[in-house]
Amino acid sequence: MNWEDLAKELTQATPSKIILMVIDGLGGLPVNGQTELEAARHPNLDDLAKGSACGLTHPVYPGITPGSGPAHLSLFGYDPLRYQLGRGILEALGSGVDVGPQDLVARGNFATIKAGLITDRRAGRIATAECERLCARINAGLRQRAGTTISLFPGKEHRFVFKVSGPGLADGLTDADPQQEGRPPVPVLALAAEARRAAEVVNGFTADVTALLKDEPAANTVLMRGFSKFPAIPTMAEMFKIKPAALANYPMYKGLAKLVGMSVQSVGAESEDLFRGLEGCYRDFDFFYVHYKRTDSAGEDGHFEAKVKAIEEFDAFVPRLTGLKPDVLVVTSDHSTPALLKGHSWHPNPFLIYSKSALPGEVARFTERECGARGGLGRFPALQAMSLMLAHAGKLKKFGA
Amino acid sequence: MNWEDLAKELTQATPSKIILMVIDGLGGLPVNGQTELEAARHPNLDDLAKGSACGLTHPVYPGITPGSGPAHLSLFGYDPLRYQLGRGILEALGSGVDVGPQDLVARGNFATIKAGLITDRRAGRIATAECERLCARINAGLRQRAGTTISLFPGKEHRFVFKVSGPGLADGLTDADPQQEGRPPVPVLALAAEARRAAEVVNGFTADVTALLKDEPAANTVLMRGFSKFPAIPTMAEMFKIKPAALANYPMYKGLAKLVGMSVQSVGAESEDLFRGLEGCYRDFDFFYVHYKRTDSAGEDGHFEAKVKAIEEFDAFVPRLTGLKPDVLVVTSDHSTPALLKGHSWHPNPFLIYSKSALPGEVARFTERECGARGGLGRFPALQAMSLMLAHAGKLKKFGA
Numbered sequence: 001m002n003w004e005d006l007a008k009e010l011t012q013a014t015p016s017k018i019i020l021m022v023i024d025g026l027g028g029l030p031v032n033g034q035t036e037l038e039a040a041r042h043p044n045l046d047d048l049a050k051g052s053a054c055g056l057t058h059p060v061y062p063g064i065t066p067g068s069g070p071a072h073l074s075l076f077g078y079d080p081l082r083y084q085l086g087r088g089i090l091e092a093l094g095s096g097v098d099v100g101p102q103d104l105v106a107r108g109n110f111a112t113i114k115a116g117l118i119t120d121r122r123a124g125r126i127a128t129a130e131c132e133r134l135c136a137r138i139n140a141g142l143r144q145r146a147g148t149t150i151s152l153f154p155g156k157e158h159r160f161v162f163k164v165s166g167p168g169l170a171d172g173l174t175d176a177d178p179q180q181e182g183r184p185p186v187p188v189l190a191l192a193a194e195a196r197r198a199a200e201v202v203n204g205f206t207a208d209v210t211a212l213l214k215d216e217p218a219a220n221t222v223l224m225r226g227f228s229k230f231p232a233i234p235t236m237a238e239m240f241k242i243k244p245a246a247l248a249n250y251p252m253y254k255g256l257a258k259l260v261g262m263s264v265q266s267v268g269a270e271s272e273d274l275f276r277g278l279e280g281c282y283r284d285f286d287f288f289y290v291h292y293k294r295t296d297s298a299g300e301d302g303h304f305e306a307k308v309k310a311i312e313e314f315d316a317f318v319p320r321l322t323g324l325k326p327d328v329l330v331v332t333s334d335h336s337t338p339a340l341l342k343g344h345s346w347h348p349n350p351f352l353i354y355s356k357s358a359l360p361g362e363v364a365r366f367t368e369r370e371c372g373a374r375g376g377l378g379r380f381p382a383l384q385a386m387s388l389m390l391a392h393a394g395k396l397k398k399f400g401a
Numbered sequence: 402m403n404w405e406d407l408a409k410e411l412t413q414a415t416p417s418k419i420i421l422m423v424i425d426g427l428g429g430l431p432v433n434g435q436t437e438l439e440a441a442r443h444p445n446l447d448d449l450a451k452g453s454a455c456g457l458t459h460p461v462y463p464g465i466t467p468g469s470g471p472a473h474l475s476l477f478g479y480d481p482l483r484y485q486l487g488r489g490i491l492e493a494l495g496s497g498v499d500v501g502p503q504d505l506v507a508r509g510n511f512a513t514i515k516a517g518l519i520t521d522r523r524a525g526r527i528a529t530a531e532c533e534r535l536c537a538r539i540n541a542g543l544r545q546r547a548g549t550t551i552s553l554f555p556g557k558e559h560r561f562v563f564k565v566s567g568p569g570l571a572d573g574l575t576d577a578d579p580q581q582e583g584r585p586p587v588p589v590l591a592l593a594a595e596a597r598r599a600a601e602v603v604n605g606f607t608a609d610v611t612a613l614l615k616d617e618p619a620a621n622t623v624l625m626r627g628f629s630k631f632p633a634i635p636t637m638a639e640m641f642k643i644k645p646a647a648l649a650n651y652p653m654y655k656g657l658a659k660l661v662g663m664s665v666q667s668v669g670a671e672s673e674d675l676f677r678g679l680e681g682c683y684r685d686f687d688f689f690y691v692h693y694k695r696t697d698s699a700g701e702d703g704h705f706e707a708k709v710k711a712i713e714e715f716d717a718f719v720p721r722l723t724g725l726k727p728d729v730l731v732v733t734s735d736h737s738t739p740a741l742l743k744g745h746s747w748h749p750n751p752f753l754i755y756s757k758s759a760l761p762g763e764v765a766r767f768t769e770r771e772c773g774a775r776g777g778l779g780r781f782p783a784l785q786a787m788s789l790m791l792a793h794a795g796k797l798k799k800f801g802a
Contacts, residue, residue, distance in 0.1 A: 029758060030760065035760070061404065061788060062785045062789055063789045063790075063791060063797060064407060064797065066799065066800050066801055067800065067802040068802070069802055070800055070801040071801075081407075084801065085801060085802070090801075090802040338758070340757075340758070344799060345758070346797070368760060369762065369763070372777050372779070373774075373775060378779050379778075379781075
């Protein structure tokens with residue numbers, strides 16, 4: 001018996017409400033002796049933490065640095081080692097491409113081919129505007145083959161997302177990218193019999209698009225890799241008998257929420273829009289995933305001070321969360337993004353759970369070290385956050401008699 | 402997907418260097434209120450711990466006391482419940498017997514047989530010199546059967562290591578020891594068809610050696626048990642893409658390092674030789690296992706004060722480790738050996754990891770209780786030490802996107 005089986009057996013629908021507040025990349029490392037959380041002023045988070053059980057969570061496994069996909073799946077209660085997301089689907093989600101169960105997606109590059117050999121895998125890193133023009137040209141001029149619809153979605157420079165919609169398109173395709181210049185393009189191969197039709201469709205598209213672009217000076221073919229379908233993941237409603245909503249400013253997080261069946265709310269681009277959106281839909285759902293991005297962006301850029309400011313900006317919104325009086329409020333992160341490391345890291349996430357049934361620890365401030373040493377919850381896998389939230393919300397029945 | 406699969410997928414070779422310093426049997430229990438670590442003066446370890454993330458590791462599972470084999474496999478990143486080492490192979494490693502993939506080894510006793518019955522399973526505990534004479538006599542006088550070579554390696558008193566080399570020798574043999582006196586010796590039996598040839602060879606050897614020794618007054622036969630082969634373990638290079646070296650004074654630890662494919666360096670018998678050896682090979686490898694034995698020996702003897710002194714002796718070498726400026730330095734133990742218990746125990750090991758990406762906790766001294774309560778890392782399985790070391794050394798890529 002594993003967690004999924006337990007969850008299916010023991011969860012029950014109740015009117016109680018849970019807010020899962022994710023401050024992306026929150027955890028950090030000391031610069032001049034203090035982490036970003038230690039250097040920032042965040043009195044609202046500190047007050048909340050004093051009345052909460054606190055701890056530290058491992059996103060996937062100690063020492064493993066997760067991408068956004070596995071880090072979020074853990075927090076949503078899904079084993080990230082069981083549900084692995086293809087590169088294509090993550091690229092599509094990150095680009096805001098709408099992906100459904102009949103769609104096959106991939107990451108694409110525009111490239112240059114001469115006399116049958118790839119001479120530049122990135123077509124000289126064409127400008128983003130040029131990429132947009134080429135995608136529009138292909139979307140308008142491409143001959144659609146029977147039963148399928150292909151669309152390209154421009155990304156930055158030479159990159160795009162490929163999407164083909166239609167029945168019978170399995171994933172399990174090799175990459176169509178020789179990964180080296182001076183070689184001929186490689187056709188995709190089906191790794192299983194059921195992917196043969198998808199392989200034909202993709203190889204047909206590559207031939208069509210190369211014919212269509214033959215007059216282009218640089219970007220006259222495409223290379224595609226990471227073919228993947230919308231993964232077969234049970235929804236949160238099926239797993240946990242909850243009705244979840246997502247509030248996020250960025251496409252990647254909306255996409256991840258959609259993957260697990262959340263109702264993704266339309267919100268604007270500002271941080272404040274998250275909380276206005278939450279207030280607007282609060283009556284209609286019983287689980288709310290709210291995603292705050294600026295901490296991670298500052299950490300990725302290596303801007304310690306900008307991350308401190310992003311934490312302080314976030315802190316001002318805490319009363320908007322507590323003001324709704326949720327039965328359970330969790331504030332945590334998907335992974336750490338120390339400015340010192342300029343990227344995601346494996347360090348565990350500060351975590352607090354506020355509810356009338358939580359046993360507060362002895363933290364004075366909401367920081368990595370206080371959560372770890374005096375929070376009361378110790379260290380645990382982020383995958384266990386969901387059972388704690390459901391338990392504190394009264395949504396988990398007794399196991400055994 | 403488990404840790405091994407993750408490791409194979411995510412590890413990458415880098416120039417960064419890791420030192421794993423194992424102080425054997427370091428953890429202890431209080432005598433007059435203080436453990437050996439609490440009673441000892443170790444200012445260098447304390448300074449190192451203040452700048453490190455600290456914690457406690459379980460060698461195998463809480464409450465389980467490990468032998469040296471499983472305790473080291475955990476630290477080397479191998480699940481000790483998956484890779485179990487036979488008694489024969491550990492006896493061989495501990496005696497410094499060189500064992501390769503074609504060798505089958507066992508523990509042996511000289512014994513006394515009269516009128517077909519074992520009258521003394523230990524041949525009156527003959528002197529070690531007598532054991533050496535008998536082994537030499539057998540090695541010189543034994544008729545080697547076609548395709549195999551048998552050698553005996555004398556141990557203490559009546560004990561020896563049996564080794565047979567040759568193709569097609571599988572393990573999976575019952576013991577040849579009746580375990581009780583007044584009974585006839587029992588032939589070994591093959592537990593699977595592929596071990597039949599090995600059973601014939603072993604039983605042939607027992608008959609040959611009994612014939613050879615028929616004129617000996619006490620030690621006129623042998624009893625053998627724990628038949629085992631060099632286990633099928635992937636090397637650390639295969640698992641983690643590292644180039645590991647081992648610095649150890651004692652055969653058991655050299656043997657364990659060889660099992661996982663480390664390059665075992667020749668060092669002298671003194672503690673200082675370990676650090677001179679480390680300095681000498683530091684350019685040529687990127688992972689260094691250094692084994693310090695005296696703490697364990699003192700603990701096994703129940704000599705609290707001797708263990709305190711061994712810790713203090715070790716402390717003086719700490720600057721030799723930090724002086725090399727490794728990217729990651731771990732100081733820990735394989736298992737605890739409290740002088741109070743005069744043997745290995747299940748108590749978790751003090752652990753520190755020093756690196757620029759480590760978040761220091763709040764310890765003032767490197768002791769069991771400070772590491773556990775204020776170290777920042779909490780308690781975790783020793784098996785996770787390897788993923789932490791690799792992460793801090795930048796040798797683990799991101800999981801997922």
